[in-house]
Amino acid sequence: KQEVTQIPAALSVPEGENLVLNCSFTDSAIYNLQWFRQDPGKGLTSLLLIQSSQREQTSGRLNASLDKSSGRSTLYIAASQPGDSATYLCAVLDWWGGSYIPTFGRGTSLIVHP
Amino acid sequence: GAVVSQHPSWVICKSGTSVKIECRSLDFQATTMFWYRQFPKQSLMLMATSNEGSKATYEQGVEKDKFLINHASLTLSTLTVTSAHPEDSSFYICSATIIPKREGYEQYFGPGTRLTVT
Numbered sequence: 001k002q003e004v005t006q007i008p009a010a011l012s013v014p015e016g017e018n019l020v021l022n023c024s025f026t027d028s029a030i031y032n033l034q035w036f037r038q039d040p041g042k043g044l045t046s047l048l049l050i051q052s053s054q055r056e057q058t059s060g061r062l063n064a065s066l067d068k069s070s071g072r073s074t075l076y077i078a079a080s081q082p083g084d085s086a087t088y089l090c091a092v093l094d095w096w097g098g099s100y101i102p103t104f105g106r107g108t109s110l111i112v113h114p
Numbered sequence: 115g116a117v118v119s120q121h122p123s124w125v126i127c128k129s130g131t132s133v134k135i136e137c138r139s140l141d142f143q144a145t146t147m148f149w150y151r152q153f154p155k156q157s158l159m160l161m162a163t164s165n166e167g168s169k170a171t172y173e174q175g176v177e178k179d180k181f182l183i184n185h186a187s188l189t190l191s192t193l194t195v196t197s198a199h200p201e202d203s204s205f206y207i208c209s210a211t212i213i214p215k216r217e218g219y220e221q222y223f224g225p226g227t228r229l230t231v232t
Contacts, residue, residue, distance in 0.1 A: 032220075034220065034221060036223070041205075041228070042225065042226065043120075043207055043223045043224055043225040043226040044158075044207065044209075044223040045223070046220065046221065046222065046223070049220045089157065089158070091158075091221070093221075097171070099146070099163050099165070099171060100146065100163075100211070101160070101163065102148060102160060102209075102221060103160070104157045104158045104160075105157060106156070106157040107157055
């Protein structure tokens with residue numbers, strides 16, 4: 001069964017730093033990979049979606065890459081800001097048992113301090 | 115576009131009672147809706163996959179008689195926690211994937227429902 005691992009589990013950085021969050025998955029036959037942001041006690045906000053045929057997606061200061069063959073994705077955050085403080089989750093979507101099944105990592109908790 | 119709502123946003127109930135949580139896709143039709151549970155500082159645990167008009171598919175370890183899922187239409191799925199116990203207290207989140215498939219099965223999440231069972 002698919003397993004998704006996110007490293008690091010927690011990160012605390014000063015404002016302005018460029019960051020890299022890592023996501024790895026064990027079964028490379030994924031349909032897509034999605035990065036989310038979750039604020040404490042809140043639901044999830046989708047950041048970027050990468051289809052299995054794509055290698056990267058960009059939105060503003062965020063860039064996500066996907067290397068299916070190695071089972072890895074990275075989320076790059078440029079010029080971090082305190083407002084970026086949140087938990088970042090990655091999820092892969094697999095075809096399993098006749099339907100699409102999402103599997104989430106445990107997340108990276110990010111704190112950006114002024 | 116692609117907004118998913120959940121109701122209620124929070125609920126407190128007594129042990130032994132049942133609670134229904136609604137998940138609606140407001141401006142699109144959803145092929146599939148997923149129900150998740152999240153414990154404090156934990157990742158999301160997929161509970162079940164719900165396709166309109168068919169029975170939900172539950173993940174291993176999730177009691178289908180306790181967590182009843184009804185996907186009555188392409189815009190509404192409900193999760194009923196029956197005979198709730200304090201250990202059912204958690205944050206429940208739904209997501210929906212969009213029709214048509216050109217959207218690549220992107221998941222759109224509801225804001226979540228915090229359930230507290232006393």
